[in-house]
Amino acid sequence: MIKVWASLLLVGIALFLSRIERARLESDIIIGTVRAFVQLLAIGYILDYIFDLRRVEYMLLLLTAMVLVGAFTSSRRAFRKRQGFFMAALGLGAGTALTIGLMVALKIISTEPKFLIPFSGMVIGNSMRACSILFERLTSEVRLSTPRIEAALALGATTAQAASAPMRASFRASMIPILDTVKVVGLIQLPGAMTGMLIAGARPTEAIKYQIVIMYMILCAVSITVSLVLFLSRRMYFEPGHRLADTIAQ
Amino acid sequence: MKERLRVIGLSKTKYLPDKNGRLQPKKVLDNIDFAVNDGEVFVILGPTGSGKTTLLRMLNRLDVPDSGRILFDGKDTEEWDVLELRRKIGMVFQTPALFDGTVEEDVLYGHRLRGDKDHAIAAELLSKAGLSTGFLHRSTRELSAGEKQKVAIARALANQPEVLLMDEPSSAQDPSSKASFENFVRKAAGTGLTVVMVTHDVEQARRLANRILLIVDGQKTAEEETRRLFGEDAPEIAKRFLEGNMEVTQE
Numbered sequence: 268m269i270k271v272w273a274s275l276l277l278v279g280i281a282l283f284l285s286r287i288e289r290a291r292l293e294s295d296i297i298i299g300t301v302r303a304f305v306q307l308l309a310i311g312y313i314l315d316y317i318f319d320l321r322r323v324e325y326m327l328l329l330l331t332a333m334v335l336v337g338a339f340t341s342s343r344r345a346f347r348k349r350q351g352f353f354m355a356a357l358g359l360g361a362g363t364a365l366t367i368g369l370m371v372a373l374k375i376i377s378t379e380p381k382f383l384i385p386f387s388g389m390v391i392g393n394s395m396r397a398c399s400i401l402f403e404r405l406t407s408e409v410r411l412s413t414p415r416i417e418a419a420l421a422l423g424a425t426t427a428q429a430a431s432a433p434m435r436a437s438f439r440a441s442m443i444p445i446l447d448t449v450k451v452v453g454l455i456q457l458p459g460a461m462t463g464m465l466i467a468g469a470r471p472t473e474a475i476k477y478q479i480v481i482m483y484m485i486l487c488a489v490s491i492t493v494s495l496v497l498f499l500s501r502r503m504y505f506e507p508g509h510r511l512a513d514t515i516a517q
Numbered sequence: 518m519k520e521r522l523r524v525i526g527l528s529k530t531k532y533l534p535d536k537n538g539r540l541q542p543k544k545v546l547d548n549i550d551f552a553v554n555d556g557e558v559f560v561i562l563g564p565t566g567s568g569k570t571t572l573l574r575m576l577n578r579l580d581v582p583d584s585g586r587i588l589f590d591g592k593d594t595e596e597w598d599v600l601e602l603r604r605k606i607g608m609v610f611q612t613p614a615l616f617d618g619t620v621e622e623d624v625l626y627g628h629r630l631r632g633d634k635d636h637a638i639a640a641e642l643l644s645k646a647g648l649s650t651g652f653l654h655r656s657t658r659e660l661s662a663g664e665k666q667k668v669a670i671a672r673a674l675a676n677q678p679e680v681l682l683m684d685e686p687s688s689a690q691d692p693s694s695k696a697s698f699e700n701f702v703r704k705a706a707g708t709g710l711t712v713v714m715v716t717h718d719v720e721q722a723r724r725l726a727n728r729i730l731l732i733v734d735g736q737k738t739a740e741e742e743t744r745r746l747f748g749e750d751a752p753e754i755a756k757r758f759l760e761g762n763m764e765v766t767q768e
Contacts (some may be wrong), residue, residue, distance in 0.1 A: 350717075414614030417579060418669070421608040422627035423600045458696060508578055508599050513531075 271280060275300075318380050326380050330387050334359045337395035345402040346409075346515070347503045354499040355398050362394045362492035365388055366484050375480055380446055386484065389460065392490040393445055393485045401441035402500070408433035409504050418510060425506040438497055445489045449482050458482075520591075521680055521711045522553040522576065527585035529571060537666035538585065545571050547735045553680070557701060558712045560743075562719065564758065568735040569715040570611070571741065573682050576713065577606045589680075606630075607678035611685040613656035613669035620668050623657050627676040645705075646671040647697045663694040679707065679735070683714040687721065694712075699725055719759055724748060731755050 278300050284294040317325050318470075338356035345351020367376075367387055376382045409416065412433045419429035452458060457465070460481050464474040506512050521642040527549040545568040545615065553559045560704050561569045574580035576587060578599050587594045594602055617758040624639045640650040646667040652660075660668065666686060673681060687698045692727055702725055706712055716722055722743070729746050731754075739746060739755040746755060 275728070382672060414610065414612060415616060418610060418614045419616075420579060421577060421603055421610075422672065423604040423630055424627075427598065428630065506581075508581070508582070513580075 281311065283348060285421060307338075314384065315382070315491075321380065323378075324378055329384065330363070331360075332486055333388060333391050334363060337391045337398075341395050341398040341402060344399050344405045345500075345503065350503050351402055351500075353397075354496050354503075357499065358398060358492040358496035359391055359394050362488040362490075363390050363497055365491055366390055366488040369487075370480070385460070386481070390485060391486040392394050393462060397441040397445060397489045397493050398496055400444070401437055403496075404437040404440045405500060405504075406515075408436050413511065413515065420509055420511070424509075426501055426509050429509075430501060430504070434497055434501070438493060441493050442489065445486055449486055452478070465496075519555040520552050521555045521589065522713070523588040524549060524551050524576075525586045525588070526550060526701070527566075527572065527574070527582045527587070529580070529582050530703065531571070547734050547738040549585070549732070549735075549737050550626045551730050551737065551740050553711060553713055554708060554728075556707045556709050556711055558714065560722040560723050560729045561713065561715045561732060562726075562729050562758075563717065563732035563738075565717055566573060567732045569717075569732055572732070573608075573684055573713065573715050575640055576680075577603050577608055579608070583609070597660075604676040605678055606674035606680045606682060607676055608665070608682040609669050609673050609684065609686050613662075613665040615660070615665055615668055618657060619654050620657055621653045623668055624675055626672055631676075639671075641672050642671040643668070645674060647701055663690045664691065666694075666698070678710070680711040680713060683712065685716055685718075686714065687705055688716075688718075695721075719723045721763075729738075731758060733758060 278296065281456055282293055285296060300446055313329065317329060335354060337359050338352050341355040341359075342348050343352035345355070367383065367390065368374050370386070371383075376386060409430065412430075415432070416429045420426070448456075448458075458478055458481065461474045461478040464477060465471060504512055504515055519532070527546055528544070529546040530542050531545045531578065533543050535541045549572060561572060564567050571580055575582055575587075576594075578594055589597060589602065589606065616626060621636065621639045624642055625633075625636065628635070628638065639653060643650055643652060648664060648667045648671070652668075657665070657668065670681075670686075683702075689696045690698060692735070702712055702714070706727075714725070726743045728740065728742050730737065731741075731746070733754060738758070739752050741751065741755075744753065747759065751759070
């Protein structure tokens with residue numbers, strides 16, 4: 268059995284270095300360590316319970332909770348947080364449902380919780396990261412491009428036409444992490460799922476099959492989430508009548 | 518003379534940050550009325566922060582008033598299709614923001630939005646705005662502030678507007694560019710284009726305007742023919758501003 272308590276020594280090293288560097292991160296490190304412990308412990312018990320139950324409704328409830336937590340986290344970076352939450356929830360929900368649904372329909376994975384939950388978790392986690400980058404980048408791009416956007420509007424452009432350049436730039440920025448990960452997968456980092464399978468004793472040739480599917484699945488889900496959120500998020504910056512919101516300049 | 522624009526009781530309160538960053542209400546426009554006739558050069562004159570730009574932006578609905586109405590060709594601007602309204606009422610901003618690409622692409626932006634693919638018109642528009650056709654294939658990034666302003670004017674003209682709104686259009690220009698800009702305004706008005714221009718440059722207003730609306734602190738102070746505003750019977754507050762004795766309010 269892996270010695271969890273002994274691994275606290277590693278946290279001790281991080282604390283020691285923070286103290287020496289006077290980075291004042293000690294409380295953050297302690298809070299992070301405790302949170303990780305409690306969150307993982309809780310999810311361990313919850314998953315144990317759900318895996319044993321084999322009931323679809325509990326699994327869906329857990330997946331919904333995961334989507335909502337992801338949406339809440341991303342929405343902290345949105346220009347309008349409440350609107351951002353609903354947009355992110357819709358984007359994450361749709362991206363996860365479509366991708367996982369397609370994988371089940373194509374019989375790539377089965378509907379057992381032990382497949383569906385970890386696969387969905389990977390999808391939601393990666394999509395959430397992309398969504399956060401999208402929100403953050405959109406606001407700064409729209410602010411930076413305000414004169415050009417208004418110039419385009421004044422020439423008779425719709426908000427979609429006027430905002431196309433900042434929207435495109437934000438879409439590209441939010442896709443960079445997953446694209447870079449897909450490009451170097453196996454060369455620099457062995458992803459979590461594959462690492463887990465190798466530790467559990469699977470043959471590397473078997474583990475890579477899953478990993479390939481997982482990478483493609485995440486790429487698809489992130490694209491869906493980001494496209495949908497991008498489409499919806501125009502409402503955060505524009506008013507009816509093809510007009511930039513007053514608050515964006517402040 | 519036909520009336521192009523009529524503004525009735527326009528008011529607007531904006532929330533602007535004070536020294537502590539708290540938003541405080543400020544009445545930037547207070548019950549403004551005026552009318553602009555077809556083919557005239559109408560200048561909105563006033564100190565910095567007097568609400569001129571906000572007023573101009575309301576004419577093509579880039580900004581909305583809290584109360585009041587604006588009629589364009591007798592019809593409330595709210596009833597116009599906003600995209601059509603903005604093609605008919607073109608706008609040139611104080612700091613021109615050009616798009617990435619060539620001058621020709623920039624000039625034809627509005628043109629292409631309408632699905633028009635005629636490139637030949639770009640050269641003619643550019644020379645109307647006072648730039649040689651040699652600029653057509655230059656990148657918009659290489660231009661000086663004055664050249665950018667001319668491209669912005671050409672680009673607004675590409676939509677064949679009936680009214681052209683201009684916000685301090687020659688504030689960044691050297692004296693010779695300023696003169697060529699003023700020439701453009703006179704010529705454009707001569708061809709029937711209605712020009713509504715915002716400036717705080719009293720002398721430029723005097724040289725160009727048929728009529729002047731004077732705004733101080735969001736309030737209409739005068740709406741007069743230019744020669745009357747500069748004459749003996751002008752309102753006292755107008756005289757004070759025109760003589761340069763008015764405290765400039767900061768935004």
